[in-house]
Amino acid sequence: METVQIDLGERSYSIVIDQGVVPQSATWQKLPKAAAALIVTNDVVAPLYLASLKAALQTQYPQVHEVILPDGEEHKDWQTLNLIFDGLLANGCDRKTVLFALGGGVVGDMTGFAAASYMRGVPFVQVPTTLLSQVDSSVGGKTAINHPQGKNMIGAFYQPQLVVCDLATLATLPARELSAGLAEVIKYGPIADMEFFSWLESHVDALRAQESAALVHAVRRSVEIKAWVVGQDEKESGLRAILNFGHTFGHAMEAGMGYGNWLHGEGVAAGMVMAAELSKRLGLVDEAFVQRLRSLIERAGLPVRGAVIDAQDNAGRYLELMRVDKKSEAGEIRFVLIDGPGKAVMRSAPDALVREVIDACCV
Amino acid sequence: METVQIDLGERSYSIVIDQGVVPQSATWQKLPKAAAALIVTNDVVAPLYLASLKAALQTQYPQVHEVILPDGEEHKDWQTLNLIFDGLLANGCDRKTVLFALGGGVVGDMTGFAAASYMRGVPFVQVPTTLLSQVDSSVGGKTAINHPQGKNMIGAFYQPQLVVCDLATLATLPARELSAGLAEVIKYGPIADMEFFSWLESHVDALRAQESAALVHAVRRSVEIKAWVVGQDEKESGLRAILNFGHTFGHAMEAGMGYGNWLHGEGVAAGMVMAAELSKRLGLVDEAFVQRLRSLIERAGLPVRGAVIDAQDNAGRYLELMRVDKKSEAGEIRFVLIDGPGKAVMRSAPDALVREVIDACCV
Incomplete structure (x- = not known):
């Protein structure tokens, strides 16, 4: 045990x-x-x-x-x-x-x-x-x-x-929900532990097949990393916010599509790709990293492209929804970005750049 | 200030x-x-x-x-x-x-x-x-x-x-509500500070007349005593329960009469007399103390006799309501009693004795 x-x-x-x-x-x-x-x-x-x-x-x-x-x-x-x-x-x-x-x-x-x-x-x-x-x-x-x-x-x-x-x-558990859970497992690689990310690249098929030893390790390592982060910031004043990697875009998708159309983990999955893409355009990571993340997410059975939530002004609608997110302060969107693989950082970004990312990443 | x-x-x-x-x-x-x-x-x-x-x-x-x-x-x-x-x-x-x-x-x-x-x-x-x-x-x-x-x-x-x-x-504030507030002020004497109780005996008229210096002292001393108690027991596991002196009987009156018919402080006032009477019958205080408390409560414009909440079986109804109070554990009623003036104690009491007190104290 x-x-x-x-x-x-x-x-x-x-x-x-x-x-x-x-x-x-x-x-x-x-x-x-x-x-x-x-x-x-x-x-x-x-x-x-x-x-x-x-x-x-x-x-x-x-x-x-x-x-x-x-x-x-x-x-x-x-x-x-x-x-x-x-x-x-x-x-x-x-x-x-x-x-x-x-x-x-x-x-x-x-x-x-x-x-x-x-x-x-x-x-x-x-x-x-x-x-x-x-x-x-x-x-x-x-x-x-x-x-x-x-x-x-x-x-x-x-x-x-x-x-x-x-x-x-x-x-x-339905396979789709298992995959949605894997999104939150994968998250811990880019923000905290690229060794775990490499392990996931080797074991994603075993996880989808519910091999017991692989599941135990994935759950254990995820809760260990989360506990490490939360232990330093129980009430979410600073560091803990990095756990929301992918969630700012993901929440906008969930809200924009109506909750229940996309599973939470699916929004987070596509949201992580978008946040990685934004990190790249800000010069924090390279294209190879974004591609590696996209590939693992895809192998986990998860979407790698964001949902179109408004046919007229998709990027505008994303920005509007992200501004009312709980993590926003006085209307400024705080993104969790990747500052080199394995390290997260909280930053704002120019609206124009965020729009480019949304346009590039949504179906 | x-x-x-x-x-x-x-x-x-x-x-x-x-x-x-x-x-x-x-x-x-x-x-x-x-x-x-x-x-x-x-x-x-x-x-x-x-x-x-x-x-x-x-x-x-x-x-x-x-x-x-x-x-x-x-x-x-x-x-x-x-x-x-x-x-x-x-x-x-x-x-x-x-x-x-x-x-x-x-x-x-x-x-x-x-x-x-x-x-x-x-x-x-x-x-x-x-x-x-x-x-x-x-x-x-x-x-x-x-x-x-x-x-x-x-x-x-x-x-x-x-x-x-x-x-x-x-x-x-209506005079009736001012008096109801005084019930919670008076409470601090028997449970913690008989010097404050004596001060109240000298200043109850000034308080009812809203003399500023008297009000400042009464509010200040009340919050000081409460803070001292709460500071030792923030989450109400033990000592803090003494702040409920008069409240076990009082809550039963409020619930039994329908909330709003008696003000909370009025229930507490009559409840304190009943709890003091129960303390006396358990040999913890003498009749002179009960009389002194009753007299101050009366001078504060508050009821000193409990409400009749059931014409058929008044004591039975009190017991029934007190048993579902939040402070009860596994159906046992824990009373806040006075163990000598200025000191509170948590105790259970035989139903028969509680019935005697209710019969003796209700109008």
């Missing part, structure tokens, strides 16, 4: 990465004692893994309740979040109740925010069942729901007690 | 207590710089103080937006909270925007929770305009909204950047 320790002082916790650990009661033994646990999941994941998690937890908690949310990003809203509060109160859950998030990023984000807010904070545990949520939302303590006017606008920084990445749960 | 420093490491802040400080731009000068401020207030307070706060802030922030909520505890819900998020997003507010809570406890609780949650946390400032919120919600970092099944069930611990208690704003 591989374990990565996330060191955040009194908010420290472990990430367990292995095959088949959800059904084992030993996995959950060190968690805080409580009269009750409540599992939050969705209607796609529930038929697959709810029963085995529930059985394992029943050896530890006298009562194990469940709340099953409708699946999908479009339900990441207050009304759905309130189903968790309703379930907690209907079952008389006190402030020691442990919440379990069983599912992908949406379930993790909502359960985390519910845990942060219920009685001003109860313990919670993440059991991510997608590659994206295993590598991305298991580190960083970001929880949130969407507002009609913006994604993840309402939330909290709140750390779990434990994260359990059971690679067996990926067996039921 | 009196200032109390709240020492919470990197979350430290000041409480300013004085007459007429809201309209002075100097009051706000040390706050973080930002492109925008947003004032949250309600439709009762807005006509009185919004214009002067806005004018003062305009010397500091290029843009000063406002959101005016409907007044009242019954609006302390998600729908009303969302008006704040709508206002923030409609005005393109970024994560440096400073939120100002101008009003009583409801405005403070909601604005604080909005600030804790908007983009996972923006700075906020409290400008409490009731005595209750000046002495109570200005220290402790508790923010929350209500759920149909329970008060303050959804919220966060989140500290302000600054609290400004302008005693001039109390001039427009």
Whole structure:
């Protein structure tokens, strides 16, 4: 059993990465004692893994309740979040109740925010069942729901007690979603670790074929790098922003296409190519690097060209959407660029150059 | 200008207590710089103080937006909270925007929770305009909204950047609400400081007449004691619970009567008498102490007898409501009792004895 320790002082916790650990009661033994646990999941994941998690937890908690949310990003809203509060109160859950998030990023984000807010904070545990949520939302303590006017606008920084990445749960994940998760894995190469990038170039086929040892290494190295970055900047004031490599363009694609048409990882994939291209035009990397990144992204089964989100003024629409992104300050877009392979930098760029990149990179 | 420093490491802040400080731009000068401020207030307070706060802030922030909520505890819900998020997003507010809570406890609780949650946390400032919120919600970092099944069930611990208690704003406060605020002032005597209690016995008439020097001392001493308690227990795991002296019985009255029929401070006032009576019957204090407390509460214009909340089985209904209180654990009621004047203790008590107290103390 591989374990990565996330060191955040009194908010420290472990990430367990292995095959088949959800059904084992030993996995959950060190968690805080409580009269009750409540599992939050969705209607796609529930038929697959709810029963085995529930059985394992029943050896530890006298009562194990469940709340099953409708699946999908479009339900990441207050009304759905309130189903968790309703379930907690209907079952008389006190402030020691442990919440379990069983599912992908949406379930993790909502359960985390519910845990942060219920009685001003109860313990919670993440059991991510997608590659994206295993590598991305298991580190960083970001929880949130969407507002009609913006994604993840309402939330909290709140750390779990434990994260359990059971690679067996990926067996039921559609290939397209596995690829989308790989986008966030690939990201760590250009911003922090080109050795890992080379490893990915050798193992991308094994990852797509879900070979266990390759998955363990990819998840482990991703969370290690993310933990290293987040450990230096828990509340996202500076360095942590480099984790958004590809996300500024990617968020504009997601917002411009309507959320759900492109998967998050797909927007990030094409967004990384665009950010690399912008880095090149600013003289920070060469064309060979951009080509190498593009090639790995393509082999991972991901788009390498940006979406056209406005037939009349595509670049204008991108700029407009990027200016309202959470990371913008007073309307200035801060891009995560690559300052030589393996090193990220935050910079603004002239609008005219950004327009050139968008025009060159979109289908 | 009196200032109390709240020492919470990197979350430290000041409480300013004085007459007429809201309209002075100097009051706000040390706050973080930002492109925008947003004032949250309600439709009762807005006509009185919004214009002067806005004018003062305009010397500091290029843009000063406002959101005016409907007044009242019954609006302390998600729908009303969302008006704040709508206002923030409609005005393109970024994560440096400073939120100002101008009003009583409801405005403070909601604005604080909005600030804790908007983009996972923006700075906020409290400008409490009731005595209750000046002495109570200005220290402790508790923010929350209500759920149909329970008060303050959804919220966060989140500290302000600054609290400004302008005693001039109390001039427009109804006498009944001033008295309700005094309940939370009186509370600090029995649990922590009998010298302050004696001072209150000498100055309760001056306080009800809003004599400035008396108000400054009462607010200052209350926040000092609360800060001392909270400083030792920021997240309410132990000692901090003593601040709920009178609140266990009081919450049951508020819930049993329907929120709004009794003011919070009125429930606390009668609840303190009941908790003192329970302390006496457990042999912790004598009858003279109970009588002294009852007399001061009465002179403050507050009820000294509990409400009858169920004509059939009043004590049973109290017990039922107290068992679902947030402070209960696994159904056991934890009372804050007085273990000799000036010292609080957390204890459970036999149901039969609690019933006797309720029967003896309710009208």
